[in-house]
Amino acid sequence: MAPEPIISARGLTKSFGSVAVLKGVDFDIMPSKVSVVIGPSGSGKSTLLRCCNGLETADGGTIRICGQTLVDGGRMLPEAALNTLRRQVGMVFQSFNLFPHLSVLGNITIGPRKLRGLTDTAAEAAARRLLDKVGLAHKADAYPITLSGGQKQRVAIARALAMEPQVMLFDEPTSALDPELVGEVLQVMKDLAAEGMTMMVVTHEMGFARQVADMVSVMDHGLVLESGPPAQVFDDPQHPRTREFLQAVTTRDGPVL
Amino acid sequence: MDFDFSPVWEGWRELLHGTIVTIEITLGAIILGCLIGLVIGLGRLDPRRRIVYGLCTAYVSFIRGTPLLVQLFIWFFGLPHFGLNFPAFFCGIVGMGIYSGAYVSEIVRGAIQSIERGQMEAARSLGMPYRMAMREIVVPQAAVRMIPPLGNEFIALIKNSSLVSLLTIADLMHEGQKIIATSYRSLEVYLAVALVYFVLTNLTGLGLRLVERRLSASGLV
Numbered sequence: 001m002a003p004e005p006i007i008s009a010r011g012l013t014k015s016f017g018s019v020a021v022l023k024g025v026d027f028d029i030m031p032s033k034v035s036v037v038i039g040p041s042g043s044g045k046s047t048l049l050r051c052c053n054g055l056e057t058a059d060g061g062t063i064r065i066c067g068q069t070l071v072d073g074g075r076m077l078p079e080a081a082l083n084t085l086r087r088q089v090g091m092v093f094q095s096f097n098l099f100p101h102l103s104v105l106g107n108i109t110i111g112p113r114k115l116r117g118l119t120d121t122a123a124e125a126a127a128r129r130l131l132d133k134v135g136l137a138h139k140a141d142a143y144p145i146t147l148s149g150g151q152k153q154r155v156a157i158a159r160a161l162a163m164e165p166q167v168m169l170f171d172e173p174t175s176a177l178d179p180e181l182v183g184e185v186l187q188v189m190k191d192l193a194a195e196g197m198t199m200m201v202v203t204h205e206m207g208f209a210r211q212v213a214d215m216v217s218v219m220d221h222g223l224v225l226e227s228g229p230p231a232q233v234f235d236d237p238q239h240p241r242t243r244e245f246l247q248a249v250t251t252r253d254g255p256v257l
Numbered sequence: 258m259d260f261d262f263s264p265v266w267e268g269w270r271e272l273l274h275g276t277i278v279t280i281e282i283t284l285g286a287i288i289l290g291c292l293i294g295l296v297i298g299l300g301r302l303d304p305r306r307r308i309v310y311g312l313c314t315a316y317v318s319f320i321r322g323t324p325l326l327v328q329l330f331i332w333f334f335g336l337p338h339f340g341l342n343f344p345a346f347f348c349g350i351v352g353m354g355i356y357s358g359a360y361v362s363e364i365v366r367g368a369i370q371s372i373e374r375g376q377m378e379a380a381r382s383l384g385m386p387y388r389m390a391m392r393e394i395v396v397p398q399a400a401v402r403m404i405p406p407l408g409n410e411f412i413a414l415i416k417n418s419s420l421v422s423l424l425t426i427a428d429l430m431h432e433g434q435k436i437i438a439t440s441y442r443s444l445e446v447y448l449a450v451a452l453v454y455f456v457l458t459n460l461t462g463l464g465l466r467l468v469e470r471r472l473s474a475s476g477l478v
Contacts (some may be wrong), residue, residue, distance in 0.1 A: 053382055055378055079386070084384065086384040087383070087384035090382075097378065097379035099376065099379070099394055110393060114385065156379075163384065
């Protein structure tokens with residue numbers, strides 16, 4: 001029997017006022033796979049991602065995630081169950097959203113301490129292991145304001161990992177970074193993928209998509225135009241709009257290698 | 258024109274006592290005002306919670322829309338008609354605290370709403386319930402932003418406390434007037450009284466600036 005997808009969306013719709021952002025999206029992520037969503041700005045890819053942990057409520061359709069129905073026909077999982085489910089779903093934001101009043105260690109330990117019932121010592125030990133993993137062991141006591149963008153994002157990844165999630169969602173994790181800092185964040189994400197973490201990544205980093213993704217989905221105007229393995233999507237795109245989009249991106253950034 | 262400050266020197270005990278009463282009333286009102294302000298401010302965050310939002314908004318518009326002196330007179334002279342006799346000191350603290358609470362609530366609401374939405378989203382994404390996210394993440398950051406406007410409010414409260422002299426409370430203003438009643442040296446006594454208020458308000462301002470600097474030095478802003 002094939003394994004059940006970790007995230008499975010069917011017929012998702014979402015409007016902000018009169019603007020339809022998602023117009024019937026189907027989407028699956030299998031365990032230990034990396035799924036990258038690309039597409040032009042305003043195509044609905046961030047909204048799709050935010051629907052997957054309930055930051056936005058899809059108006060129609062269903063999302064099943066980690067074996068639970070998160071949303072069905074505009075009805076969200078009840079508050080308490082939603083909070084429990086969110087511990088399983090790590091989220092990394094474009095603008096990092098570190099807690100500025102807490103140290104790096106404080107940012108990473110607050111979730112485990114308050115929500116997973118870890119003792120301060122256990123939470124701190126786990127946080128130091130994670131900081132080591134993202135290459136920031138020496139920044140444990142620093143405050144976010146003193147970190148570079150790349151360091152902030154790596155702390156944010158460690159903060160999400162501290163909840164020991166089953167799946168990680170990345171919402172344009174490198175879009176707010178100076179170009180020379182993008183690599184260090186992508187490296188952490190590659191390591192994570194290599195460890196078998198299930199990941200959903202909304203990004204404009206085509207190189208990352210080609211190298212790391214198991215599945216690439218192209219979104220435009222609230223619909224998934226096509227999805228498939230990166231080689232297929234990048235080298236033999238089926239949909240004319242995918243070709244247009246990839247052409248626009250490659251004329252800017254050079255070929256997607 | 259001759260100045261004679263001797264009534265001030267002779268009445269220093271009374272003025273000191275009045276100063277202490279002014280500090281007590283103001284401190285009581287600040288504490289009460291902050292507690293009320295926090296509750297009302299939190300109640301005005303979400304207009305979709307109609308009843309809570311409506312009650313809190315009515316509170317702010319009534320209290321902010323009527324003079325403090327009228328409110329104090331209602332407490333002290335008005336309520337006894339309904340058999341509610343409160344001591345003057347109580348009326349002073351509660352009347353000023355309730356008045357101040359309306360202003361503090363707007364400070365609280367403004368500071369909380371100024372915290373980037375991403376902070377709440379990040380906290381909720383970890384799985385925190387709304388209240389925990391507020392308590393652990395949003396309010397601590399908002400508290401720092403409240404300090405400068407709270408400083409203004411505390412200073413206004415110190416000065417407004419002179420109104421409680423009209424409720425028979427022997428505060429600084431009241432003691433000054435008693436000295437004037439026997440010495441007829443209004444200018445000198447009022448100048449002395451003004452100087453004490455000046456020192457109290459500026460010490461408060463200085464103290465809050467130190468707190469602010471301490472907090473920003475430890476990365477809390």
